[in-house]
Amino acid sequence: MSEHFDILVVGAGPAGIAAAVSAAAAGKRVGLADDNPAPGGQIWRSGTFQPAAARRWLARLNAAPLVRLQGWRIFDSPQRGTLRAERNSDCRDLCYEQLILATGARERFLPFPGWTLPNVMGAGGLDAMVRGGLPIAGKRVVVAGTGPLLLAVAAHLARRGAKVVAVCEQAPLRRIVPLTAALLGEPAKLLQGIAYGVAARGARFFTGCWPIAVNGREKLESVTLQRNRKHWDVGCDYLACGFHLVPNLELPALLGCRIENGFVVADDLQRTSVADVFCAGEPTGIGGVELALLEGQVAGLAAAGRTAEAEKLARRRKRQGFVHALRTASVLDPQLGKLASDTTIVCRCEDVPFAALREHANWRDAKLHTRCGMGPCQGRICGTAAEFLFGWSAASVQSSIRPPVFPALVSSLGASAKETCQSDGLPSAGASTGSQKEIL
Amino acid sequence: MSDRWDVVVVGAGIVGAACALECASRGLRTAIVEGRGIGGGATAAGMGHIVVMDDSPAQMALTHYSQTLWQELSDRLPRDVEYEPCGTLWVASDEEEMQEVHRKSALYATAGIATAILDSQMLADAEPHLRKPLAGALLVPSDAVLYPPCAAGYLLREALRLGARLYAPRTVLSAQAGKARLDDGSELQAARIVHACGADAAELLPGLPIRKRKGHLVITDRYPGFVRHQLVELGYLKSAHSLTADSVAFNVQPRRTGQVLIGSSRQYNTEGPAVDAQILSSMIERAQWYLPEIGALSAIRAWTGFRAATPDKLPLIGPWPEDDSLFLATGHEGLGITTSLGTARILVDHLLGEQTKIPIEPYLPSRFARSEAHA
Numbered sequence: 001m002s003e004h005f006d007i008l009v010v011g012a013g014p015a016g017i018a019a020a021v022s023a024a025a026a027g028k029r030v031g032l033a034d035d036n037p038a039p040g041g042q043i044w045r046s047g048t049f050q051p052a053a054a055r056r057w058l059a060r061l062n063a064a065p066l067v068r069l070q071g072w073r074i075f076d077s078p079q080r081g082t083l084r085a086e087r088n089s090d091c092r093d094l095c096y097e098q099l100i101l102a103t104g105a106r107e108r109f110l111p112f113p114g115w116t117l118p119n120v121m122g123a124g125g126l127d128a129m130v131r132g133g134l135p136i137a138g139k140r141v142v143v144a145g146t147g148p149l150l151l152a153v154a155a156h157l158a159r160r161g162a163k164v165v166a167v168c169e170q171a172p173l174r175r176i177v178p179l180t181a182a183l184l185g186e187p188a189k190l191l192q193g194i195a196y197g198v199a200a201r202g203a204r205f206f207t208g209c210w211p212i213a214v215n216g217r218e219k220l221e222s223v224t225l226q227r228n229r230k231h232w233d234v235g236c237d238y239l240a241c242g243f244h245l246v247p248n249l250e251l252p253a254l255l256g257c258r259i260e261n262g263f264v265v266a267d268d269l270q271r272t273s274v275a276d277v278f279c280a281g282e283p284t285g286i287g288g289v290e291l292a293l294l295e296g297q298v299a300g301l302a303a304a305g306r307t308a309e310a311e312k313l314a315r316r317r318k319r320q321g322f323v324h325a326l327r328t329a330s331v332l333d334p335q336l337g338k339l340a341s342d343t344t345i346v347c348r349c350e351d352v353p354f355a356a357l358r359e360h361a362n363w364r365d366a367k368l369h370t371r372c373g374m375g376p377c378q379g380r381i382c383g384t385a386a387e388f389l390f391g392w393s394a395a396s397v398q399s400s401i402r403p404p405v406f407p408a409l410v411s412s413l414g415a416s417a418k419e420t421c422q423s424d425g426l427p428s429a430g431a432s433t434g435s436q437k438e439i440l
Numbered sequence: 441m442s443d444r445w446d447v448v449v450v451g452a453g454i455v456g457a458a459c460a461l462e463c464a465s466r467g468l469r470t471a472i473v474e475g476r477g478i479g480g481g482a483t484a485a486g487m488g489h490i491v492v493m494d495d496s497p498a499q500m501a502l503t504h505y506s507q508t509l510w511q512e513l514s515d516r517l518p519r520d521v522e523y524e525p526c527g528t529l530w531v532a533s534d535e536e537e538m539q540e541v542h543r544k545s546a547l548y549a550t551a552g553i554a555t556a557i558l559d560s561q562m563l564a565d566a567e568p569h570l571r572k573p574l575a576g577a578l579l580v581p582s583d584a585v586l587y588p589p590c591a592a593g594y595l596l597r598e599a600l601r602l603g604a605r606l607y608a609p610r611t612v613l614s615a616q617a618g619k620a621r622l623d624d625g626s627e628l629q630a631a632r633i634v635h636a637c638g639a640d641a642a643e644l645l646p647g648l649p650i651r652k653r654k655g656h657l658v659i660t661d662r663y664p665g666f667v668r669h670q671l672v673e674l675g676y677l678k679s680a681h682s683l684t685a686d687s688v689a690f691n692v693q694p695r696r697t698g699q700v701l702i703g704s705s706r707q708y709n710t711e712g713p714a715v716d717a718q719i720l721s722s723m724i725e726r727a728q729w730y731l732p733e734i735g736a737l738s739a740i741r742a743w744t745g746f747r748a749a750t751p752d753k754l755p756l757i758g759p760w761p762e763d764d765s766l767f768l769a770t771g772h773e774g775l776g777i778t779t780s781l782g783t784a785r786i787l788v789d790h791l792l793g794e795q796t797k798i799p800i801e802p803y804l805p806s807r808f809a810r811s812e813a814h815a
């Protein structure tokens with residue numbers, strides 16, 4: 001089955017919502033696809049953090065005449081002008097004239113002894129499970145790592161009745177407050193208010209502090225924290241961690257968009273190196289909510305042919321001096337790369353320990369000989385970790401991107417694209433399977 | 441700067457690694473040069489089916505010889521090589537293909553290879569997920585599967601343990617007259633240079649009759665027991681080996697991890713490694729015809745690789761007539777994982793002037809030098 005759009009937007013976070021709403025307002029037939037059942041992206045979905053801007057944009061989204069493809073995960077581009085999506089076991093081809101990629105970012109995990117024990121989770125992951133009904137009231141939670149999500153998650157969990165015993169931010173305070181404020185689109189004061197709010201519910205807020213080990217037999221019992229060369233144990237039921245954000249580059253890479261220094265290259269109008277493909281938000285640089293909204297609007301207008309308006313907005317971006325936030329390398333303390341012991345598992349899908357990876361010269365060798373990154377997560381977790389741990393520049397998935405960019409049913413991957421979207425009007429070449437007739 | 445060796449092997453795919461090990465274990469001072477990663481070429485892409493094939497008597501001789509060498513080695517293979525003697529089921533969908541089962545069975549018997557003929561019901565019992573009814577199958581229990589990059593890694597480590605020296609990552613820019621020039625400006629001198637560059641062979645030796653033949657594979661998440669043997673359609677001989685057209689064939693493998701590896705395709709005249717949606721779709725359609733439930737498994741990766749194909753579907757093993765120092769070990773098409781061990785054995789026997797266990801003549805590169813290079 002297939003659907004046709006003038007403009008297809010992938011990703012329903014702030015950038016994607018702004019793009020879809022702007023393009024729909026320009027009268028185009030717009031589709032907005034996201035693998036999550038609810039719009040809002042990492043930042044807004046939780047409902048914890050819905051500043052005025054979020055409520056405004058979500059309202060506009062609800063009012064906009066566009067097709068919402070919520071819960072559809074895009075895993076392939078079987079031909080030019082077509083993306084293939086799957087939901088549960090349904091498969092659909094989404095055809096477009098113009099495409100806007102607003103695929104956002106995900107949390108980075110770093111391995112340290114014990115991190116694979118049950119109840120050690122991603123900060124965003126625990127947040128989502130609590131929203132999904134995981135009882136958290138009265139549970140002791142340590143939130144640790146670095147980046148804008150930590151405080152938001154801690155605040156949410158505290159509101160749900162969790163006993164947040166510690167929030168550990170790896171970066172020094174002077175660096176993290178402006179960064180977090182920028183990424184969440186919140187003034188620093190408000191943010192500090194939230195920090196105090198979490199603190200008022202009994203949490204201790206540490207900066208320059210991180211977990212060095214998780215202790216427990218069957219599951220997490222306590223976490224060892226380190227700050228200024230001091231170690232101490234904190235008993236807890238959950239450890240929620242995340243080490244900043246990494247952009248989701250699978251789709252831009254699959255479509256052949258130029259990627260430099262780990263981000264998609266886009267011009268003032270958010271055009272990528274591939275004709276008719278735009279990119280907005282975190283994949284072009286971790287820049288936070290306000291910048292994502294602006295880039296989304298620019299992309300939506302530009303894709304809809306409203307070039308003058310798009311250019312005007314793009315100029316505002318320059319005037320206001322938006323910049324992409326610090327690169328991850330300068331955000332993560334190098335000591336975080338040294339926490340894993342020889343036996344610490346780096347690739348959870350394939351059970352590959354740190355020592356097995358260290359022998360190899362690059363990501364591809366390590367992958368081939370240890371199976372690291374060969375499991376269902378396709379290296380999303382261990383690849384980004386390895387990039388930081390070993391400085392393997394090609395560790396990110398973009399170096400060897402191939403369909404399916406997410407696991408998909410064999411039948412979905414194999415469905416023929418022949419009859420669906422004929423973007424260039426030519427019949428597809430197809431494999432000659434003449435010899436099959438002899439057998440079938 | 442220049443180093444002297446008895447043998448320099450160019451390329452550390454499974455064929456080069458096997459040659460280096462064979463040289464080192466026969467006491468030759470051996471160097472091996474690899475431009476990318478160990479087993480990172482076709483070897484990384486291959487299915488790792490250790491299989492006896494009977495397209496021609498020469499193909500059967502080399503695959504059978506190699507298969508027994510793998511069997512002898514199997515006890516020593518480390519775990520990560522994932523050697524599984526699961527056997528092959530050649531699946532017959534109709535009576536015509538059943539005749540092929542009988543023909544094959546008789547032929548294998550003359551070579552001393554035990555097989556079993558399965559009727560429709562026995563096949564259904566052996567592989568419950570296959571479509572029903574199928575006509576039957578030929579079981580070749582001595583066939584096996586393994587994980588090729590780690591197999592190449594193991595052979596190479598053994599060679600190094602016996603004194604061979606690895607130059608990597610180093611690309612050989614030219615190899616002739618007993619000299620191999622590397623990309624760092626250094627030169628290796630050797631009495632013999634073994635050219636094991638796989639599908640890239642013609643880059644170093646223009647004029648070699650080798651073409652790249654692209655293949656696609658898909659691997660699923662873990663479903664232990666979904667299939668139990670390597671399953672190959674008997675249309676394989678008719679379709680996959682037709683030398684001209686693009687083709688797909690049903691070829692499915694159980695991995696020790698419980699993953700299911702789905703093959704395969706063959707295409708000429710495509711140089712890029714990109715996954716081709718149409719080929720993938722025909723290949724999967726074919727697999728679904730035989731295994732109707734395979735569509736419901738989760739596919740986690742797809743990839744492509746290039747086989748080094750020769751006009752007569754036999755590899756090039758032995759001296760290159762135009763350069764006394766040069767030996768070839770390439771052109772293994774879709775069987776190089778299997779035939780790596782046999783290739784190494786007969787190549788080194790020949791190089792040392794010893795009797796080869798099977799006749800080397802059908803694989804000698806001179807068969808092309810005479811008819812083509814000098815034409």
Ligand SMILES: Cc1cc2nc3c(=O)[nH]c(=O)nc-3n(C[C@H](O)[C@H](O)[C@H](O)COP(=O)(O)OP(=O)(O)OC[C@H]3O[C@@H](n4cnc5c(N)ncnc54)[C@H](O)[C@@H]3O)c2cc1C
Binds near residue numbers: 610770
């Ligand atoms: C899809 C597919 C499925 C297959 N399935 C099977 C199967 O089930 N069973 C089977 O037996 N076979 C199978 N094969 C075939 C098998 O993979 C190959 O025949 C085999 O890997 C060839 O090994 P090789 O060492 O000759 O080549 P390669 O593995 O390609 O190794 C050549 C090496 O030489 C290096 N090199 C090249 N030029 C230079 C240079 N100038 N300097 C330095 N290094 C150089 C390359 O980097 C490379 O590592 C399959 C192949 C494909 C593509």
